[in-house]
Structure formats: structure tokens, C-alpha cells
Amino acid sequence: MPALNPTHDPARRSWVEAANDLRGDFPIQNLPFGIFRRHGEPAQSARAGVAIGDQILDLVACLDAGLLAGTSAEAAARLAATGGTLNTLMAAGNGASSALRAGLSDMLSHGGAISARARAEAARILVPMEEAELGLPAAIGAFTDFLTSIYHTERGGRMTRPDSPVPQNFRHLPIAYNSRASTVVSSGHAIRRPNGQRRRPEGEIAFGPCEHLDFELELGLFVGPGNAMGEPIALRAAPEHIFGFCLVNDWSARDIQRWESHPLGPFLAKSAATTISPWVVTAEAMAPFRIAAFARPASDPAPLPYLADPADQEEGGMDLGLEAFILTARMRERGEAPARLTATNFRHMYWTFGQMLTHHASNGCALRPGDLIASGTTSGPTDEARACLSELNLDPSTRSRRAIALPNGESRLWLDDGDEVIFRARAERPGFVPIGFGECRGRVDPAPAWPA
Numbered sequence: 339m340p341a342l343n344p345t346h347d348p349a350r351r352s353w354v355e356a357a358n359d360l361r362g363d364f365p366i367q368n369l370p371f372g373i374f375r376r377h378g379e380p381a382q383s384a385r386a387g388v389a390i391g392d393q394i395l396d397l398v399a400c401l402d403a404g405l406l407a408g409t410s411a412e413a414a415a416r417l418a419a420t421g422g423t424l425n426t427l428m429a430a431g432n433g434a435s436s437a438l439r440a441g442l443s444d445m446l447s448h449g450g451a452i453s454a455r456a457r458a459e460a461a462r463i464l465v466p467m468e469e470a471e472l473g474l475p476a477a478i479g480a481f482t483d484f485l486t487s488i489y490h491t492e493r494g495g496r497m498t499r500p501d502s503p504v505p506q507n508f509r510h511l512p513i514a515y516n517s518r519a520s521t522v523v524s525s526g527h528a529i530r531r532p533n534g535q536r537r538r539p540e541g542e543i544a545f546g547p548c549e550h551l552d553f554e555l556e557l558g559l560f561v562g563p564g565n566a567m568g569e570p571i572a573l574r575a576a577p578e579h580i581f582g583f584c585l586v587n588d589w590s591a592r593d594i595q596r597w598e599s600h601p602l603g604p605f606l607a608k609s610a611a612t613t614i615s616p617w618v619v620t621a622e623a624m625a626p627f628r629i630a631a632f633a634r635p636a637s638d639p640a641p642l643p644y645l646a647d648p649a650d651q652e653e654g655g656m657d658l659g660l661e662a663f664i665l666t667a668r669m670r671e672r673g674e675a676p677a678r679l680t681a682t683n684f685r686h687m688y689w690t691f692g693q694m695l696t697h698h699a700s701n702g703c704a705l706r707p708g709d710l711i712a713s714g715t716t717s718g719p720t721d722e723a724r725a726c727l728s729e730l731n732l733d734p735s736t737r738s739r740r741a742i743a744l745p746n747g748e749s750r751l752w753l754d755d756g757d758e759v760i761f762r763a764r765a766e767r768p769g770f771v772p773i774g775f776g777e778c779r780g781r782v783d784p785a786p787a788w789p790a
């Protein structure tokens with residue numbers, strides 16, 4: 339696991355004043371990487387930046403200004419500045435991103451070796467976030483979605499398998515399916531309601547706009563260095579392949595999913611759109627928030643040896659608070675605040691990201707830099723920790739669904755057109771500066787008319 343070092347020092351403060359507001363997401367202890375361009379700039383000018391307070395540090399501008407010349411961060415900054423994606427930096431391994439993080443922390447801190455020169459260049463190297471748009475951080479070659487919350491699995495199973503809601507394999511392996519990389523978009527993109535085939539409750543088989551559109555609050559992992567096809571990844575080595583994390587909304591068409599998923603699993607219900615937060619919080623930035631893996635009840639099977647490792651058990655989990663909000667069209671029109679639907683924590687996940695990665699590559703499947711691996715819906719044990727509508731709208735006593743009430747008097751069984759779903763995440767631990775993930779936000783637009 340990444341170790342603590344001076345970049346995590348809670349006393350460290352930045353000359354970018356907004357970064358010192360400890361309620362913010364992007365203090366100097368965070369330094370997540372992203373791809374941005376100024377509003378109005380052409381797509382090909384998208385380049386790597388780092389979030390600091392309410393600003394984006396432009397890595398290309400830093401290189402142009404010679405600020406990193408001669409430091410150990412310079413080579414890694416050149417990798418980050420390659421190709422308009424973070425893939426090259428991800429491929430270089432965590433030594434490179436760690437050297438870059440150390441150099442940037444020094445540059446952005448009060449009293450750092452090059453901070454006076456950087457501050458003099460502030461107008462050149464900083465871009466206000468409100469003047470920029472953020473794209474996908476990586477060219478995502480493949481996207482895999484896991485199912486690793488036992489609470490989500492159990493609540494979902496109550497409807498369809500009331501006698502044994504958790505499938506037998508769940509406790510033996512991290513379940514997943516290969517999802518679709520081509521429709522992963524960055525926060526802020528509107529999502530079109532998918533059309534699809536489904537079987538209505540009364541039995542009619544029909545094609546048309548999804549009637550049961552849902553969100554799933556998940557955490558994503560970006561793969562750093564990959565593995566060659568045929569060469570698995572030992573669990574103890576898994577951290578070397580984990581670059582960082584983002585929020586993931588796995589938009590889910592439940593009516594399409596119910597009809598199409600047997601016997602091969604989800605297909606079109608999941609591939610219409612996936613939204614991710616644009617800032618990649620590095621595994622190193624999350625080092626203070628590592629915790630023990632999920633404590634399995636003694637009656638659960640122990641993981642097989644390839645999924646067992648003492649270090650992963652000790653610190654393979656993460657203490658990360660996750661929230662989901664809804665902003666309906668009416669709330670937006672009236673200037674009301676979004677309503678919170680979910681408050682959960684990544685500590686509830688039954689399997690660690692290390693176990694997911696190792697299981698994924700265990701058959702020799704090649705993972706590549708920039709691949710996205712999502713955790714599955716991050717539901718916890720309590721009612722407020724239900725991380726999708728299909729759990730929130732479930733009445734377990736009657737095994738039926740009922741609309742949930744929103745604070746402004748509206749109600750939702752599933753998502754309406756015009757609804758916006760917003761995720762946020764925050765890691766906190768006494769003695770450390772809290773860090774956030776920024777937003778993962780998407781609005782539902784009406785389904786497209788079927789082409790004539």
C-alpha cells in the first residue's frame with residue numbers, strides 16, 4: 339500500500355488560498371489528476387491538470403515555465419502532459435505519480451523550494467475551475483463492473499430469491515461483468531434515457547423508452563501498469579497496479595435488465611451510459627484513509643489463498659463517505675438544494691479493490707493502463723446507506739416497490755426526465771486533512787425518437 343510521507347502532512351498549507359478551506363475537496367494533501375481545457379478551447383488542447391482549491395494547476399504551463407526543471411517531478415510531469423490523457427502517467431507506475439505529487443506539493447506549499455517562483459507565475463499556471471471543462475481522465479480501453487456489497491446483493495435478492503438472497507458464489511469470488519467503455523462520460527454530460535426491450539409487469543413484451551431508470555453509486559479504480567495477457571497479478575502486488583479512484587454512476591435500466599439478463603447477465607441495461615467524476619484521486623492521496631478489509635462473519639467461507647493476503651486484510655479497505663443526491667427539474671426551477679438520497683461508506687464492501695484486481699487477472703485476462711474497474715453499488719447495512727433507487731424504493735415487508743418521498747413534496751419510484759443525480763465523496767480521519775472527490779453529476783434527458 340502507498341506509505342504516508344510529507345505530502346500527507348496535515349500542517350502543510352498552500353499559497354492557493356482556497357485550498358486551505360478544510361471544508362473543500364481539494365486541499366494540498368489531495369492533488370488529484372484530471373484532463374481539462376478552458377471553455378472555448380478546441381478539443382485537442384485538452385491537457386493534464388491538478389485540482390488545488392478552486393483552481394486547476396496546468397501541468398503543461400508548469401513545464402513551459404520551467405518550474406519543474408531539474409526536479410524529480412519533471413519526467414513524470416512530461417508523462418502526464420503526453421497525449422491529452424493520463425494513460426501514459428498511469429502506465430509509468432506509482433513511483434512516477436508519487437514523484438510528481440511530491441514535486442507539486444512542494445511547489446504549491448508555503449515555503450517549498452520552488453513555491454516562490456511558482457507563485458510569481460500564478461496567472462500563467464493556474465486556471466480557475468469555473469473557466470474550465472473537465473473531460474475523461476483517461477482513454478478507457480475497458481470497463482468492468484463488480485458486485486461487491488453484500489448489502490446491495492442481499493436487498494436485491496430479496497425480491498427474486500427470498501429464500502437465499504445472496505447467491506452462493508458471492509462469498510467465494512468478487513462477481514463482475516464486462517461492461518462498456520465506449521459510453522463512459524465525464525461529469526456534467528446529459529444522459530439520454532435509453533430505449534429498450536422489456537417485459538411489462540402484466541406480461542406485454544414491448545420496446546420503447548426505459549420506464550425504470552435507476553442510478554448506482556459506485557467507486558471506480560483506474561488501472562496503472564497493466565499485466566501481460568496470461569500473467570496473473572498476485573494479491574500482494576495488486577497495489578502496484580492501482581493508480582487512483584473516481585466516482586461512478588452506473589446508470590441502470592431496471593426493466594430492460596430484468597428481461598434481458600437471464601442467462602447471460604446485463605447487456606443493454608447498463609451500456610447506454612456511465613458517468614464518472616473527472617478528478618482521479620490517487621491511491622497515494624488515499625493512504626491515510628486505508629482501513630482493514632471487511633470483517634467477515636466467522637460462518638462465512640475464508641477467501642481461497644489467491645484472494646488472501648495479510649497486508650490486504652490489514653489495510654485493503656478504505657474509509658470513504660459516499661453520498662447521492664437528486665435535483666429534480668422542479669427543484670432546479672425553484673432554486674432548491676438537491677435532496678440527499680444516500681449516505682454510505684466504502685468500508686462496507688465485502689471484497690477489496692486488490693481482490694477484485696487479482697480475481698480479474700487470475701485467468702490471465704490482461705488489464706491495461708486506464709482501464710476502469712468499478713466496485714458495484716456501495717450500499718451499507720442501514721436504510722440511509724441504500725445506494726440505488728431499486729433498494730430505496732423496496733418495501734421488504736411486502737416485497738413490493740413504493741415511491742420515495744422527496745423533501746419538496748415530489749416523489750420518485752424511478753428517475754424522471756429532467757432529474758439530475760449528483761454523487762460526492764469525502765475521506766476524513768482525525769489527525770489528517772479531509773479530502774474530497776469533487777462531483778459526479780448527470781441529468782436525464784428524454785429518450786431519442788426511434789429513427790424513421
Ligand code: CA
Nearest residue numbers: 554588714715
Ligand atoms: Ca453496477
